[in-house]
Amino acid sequence: MDQLFSDDFLERRACTIAPGAVHVPGWLSPESSRWITARFREWAAGPVPIRAATVRGHEMSVRTVCLGWHWRPYAYTRDAVDVNGNRVLDFPDWMVRLGRQAIAATSGDPRAGDDYTPDAALANYYDDAAVMGMHQDKDEKSLAPVVSLSIGDACMFRFGNTENRKKPYRDIRLASGDLFVFGGPSRLAFHGVTKVFPGTAPRDCGLSSGRINITMRVTGLTDE
Numbered sequence: 001m002d003q004l005f006s007d008d009f010l011e012r013r014a015c016t017i018a019p020g021a022v023h024v025p026g027w028l029s030p031e032s033s034r035w036i037t038a039r040f041r042e043w044a045a046g047p048v049p050i051r052a053a054t055v056r057g058h059e060m061s062v063r064t065v066c067l068g069w070h071w072r073p074y075a076y077t078r079d080a081v082d083v084n085g086n087r088v089l090d091f092p093d094w095m096v097r098l099g100r101q102a103i104a105a106t107s108g109d110p111r112a113g114d115d116y117t118p119d120a121a122l123a124n125y126y127d128d129a130a131v132m133g134m135h136q137d138k139d140e141k142s143l144a145p146v147v148s149l150s151i152g153d154a155c156m157f158r159f160g161n162t163e164n165r166k167k168p169y170r171d172i173r174l175a176s177g178d179l180f181v182f183g184g185p186s187r188l189a190f191h192g193v194t195k196v197f198p199g200t201a202p203r204d205c206g207l208s209s210g211r212i213n214i215t216m217r218v219t220g221l222t223d224e
C-alpha cells in the first residue's frame with residue numbers, strides 16, 4: 001500500500017505539457033480540497049470581497065479574491081483600490097509550504113521548492129458560464145514559477161506559446177485536485193480557460209458547483 005502512494009508513483013503521474021509546464025492530476029487529496037474550499041469562502045467574504053475585475057471597461061466573467069497583494073488589471077497593490085480600498089489578507093504560511101511542495105512535486109527534486117516563496121495569490125471562482133481569455137501572467141517582476149490549483153468542476157485549460165494567443169496551444173482538462181505549474185521557458189506562455197464542465201465536481205471536494213482556481217505567484221515587489 002505504501003508503495004502504491006510513494007513519491008515515485010506521484011512523479012510518474014506528472015505530465016510535461018511544454019518545457020517548464022507540468023500537470024499533475026489529482027495532486028490535492030479530497031480532504032485538502034475541502035479544507036481549501038472552506039478557506040476560499042472565508043477570503044471571499046472580505047476584507048476585500050470577491051469581485052469581477054474590470055478589463056477595458058468590461059467585467060470579467062470570473063470573480064477573484066486576492067491574498068498577499070491585490071491584483072487589478074494590470075498592477076499589484078497592497079490595498080484593493082478598485083474595490084473598497086481595504087488591504088488584502090496576508091499571504092498564508094500554509095500556502096507558501098504548499099507552493100514549495102508543488103515545485104518539488106513537478107521538478108522531481110525534493111529540494112527544488114526550498115527557495116520558492118510566493119507572496120500573492122489570485123483565487124478565482126468560475127460559474128458554469130465563466131471563461132478566461134488568453135493572457136500572460138506578466139504583472140510580476142519575478143519570473144519564478146506560477147503554481148495553479150483547481151477544485152470543483154473540471155475545465156478546459158488552454159496552454160499556448162509565449163509569442164501570441166494563437167496556435168500552437170494545447171487544451172488540457174484540469175479537474176478537481178489538479179496541480180499545474182508553469183515556469184522557466186513557459187513562464188510567460190499565453191493561457192486561458194475556454195470552458196467549465198458543469199456537474200463534474202467530485203462530491204467530496206467541498207464545492208457542489210463551479211470551479212475554484214488558485215494561482216500563487218512571486219511578485220518581486222516590496223513595500224516602499
Ligand SMILES: O=C(O)CCC(=O)C(=O)O
Nearest residue numbers: 122124137157193213215
Ligand atoms: O483558472 C485557471 O486555471 C487559470 C487562471 C489564470 O490564468 C489566472 O488567474 O491568471
Ligand SMILES: [Fe+2]
Nearest residue numbers: 135136137191
Ligand atoms: Fe493567468
